[in-house]
Amino acid sequence: MKAAPEAQKRLLDLAGLDTALDRLAHRRRTLPELAEIAELTTRLGRLATEIIGAETEAADLGRDQAKAESDVDAVRVRADRDRKRLDSGQVSSPRDLAGLQSEIASLQRRQDDLEEIVLEIMERREAADARVAKLAGERDEVTATRSAADDRRAAAFAEIDKDADETRRKRDAQTTDIPADLLALYTKLREQTGVGAALLQAGRCQGCRTTLPIAELNRIRSAAHDEVVRCEECRRILVRTAESGL
Template sequence: MKAAPEAQKRLLDLAELDTTLDRLAHRRRTLPELAEIDERSKQYARLVTQVIEAETEAGDLAREQAKAESDVDAVRTRAERDQKRLDSGAVTSPRDLASLQSEIASLHKRQGDLEEVVLEIMERREAADTKVTDLIAQREQVKAELAAAEERRDAALAEIEKEVAEVQGRRATVAGDIPADLLKLYEKLREQYGIGAAMLRGGRCQGCKVALSIAEMNAIKAAPHDEVLRCEECRRILVRTAESGL
């Protein structure tokens, strides 16, 4: 393949711009905000689940407390009713009086036991409510951190896209200076090797960093200036410049 030396040198400009685009693509993929967002999203999902579980536990305890308090009220009401019967003097039989007094004593004991149960449930419920409050605070904190990370990510991506658009514009201009057949070869090699063209500098290919042999350098010296050369090692287009050492 033949191409003017100036057109071949433009391949180096194109390769530099493509390297910049590759670097921007890598930067886009590896933004620190992406890892932070992933971690914060997982934290938020865990906390959402934990809040639901804690709220369920607190709700169960609230219902349990209401049931226990209802039991206390029922026993208290019954004890008060029996006490009124006892105090009214309506029960005169010694046997009935003894039975009523025994029942009242049993009800008071039962009431005391139930009130202890209520206190125990209240303590558990207070701890559960505190846990809910703490988890909600953590969830909202992580949510705020997630939103902030997403905002930073969006700003970083917008800046990258702006730079990509500018580089792509410059690339289009450079590509317009390169013959179609040479550009096609470059694009094919770039797809295969990541870099389609490299400078020959000081007798060394800057693509694979391999030093050329004396025979290879002599062959390059003898080649016409418009001959498109390839590195024997990496097969990239080898561009001759004043720094080639020829």
């Protein structure tokens, strides 16, 4: 392939712009905020599950407390009714009096037991409610942190995309003076190796950092100025300049 030396030298500027675009793309993919947002999103998912569990437990305890309090009220009503009967003097039989007093005492013990159950449930419910509040507070903090990370990511993306757009404009302008066949070869090599052209500097390929053998340097030295030469090691286009050491 033949191409004017100046056209070949433009490949170095093009390679520099492509490398800049690669760096910008890598920076966009590896922003610290992306990993932070992913971790915070995972935490929010776990918190949502924990909150549902804590709220379910609190609701269940609320129903248990309501039932226990209802049982206490029922026992209290029954005991109050028996006391009224006892105090009214309507029961005169010693046997009936003894039975009524025994029932009142039994109801009192039952009420005491139920009230202990109510207190226990209340304590457990307060703990469950406190856990719900704690988890909700943590969720709000994580949500705010993620929102801030989202804002930083958006700002970074905007800056990177602006730089990338400007670099692409420069690249498009750079390709206008490069022959189509040379540009096609460069593009093919870039797809294969990541960098399509490299400077030959002091007898060394700056693409693969390989020092060329004397025989290869002599071959390049004798090649026409407009001949497109390639590195035998990495196959990139070698661009010759005054720094090539030929």
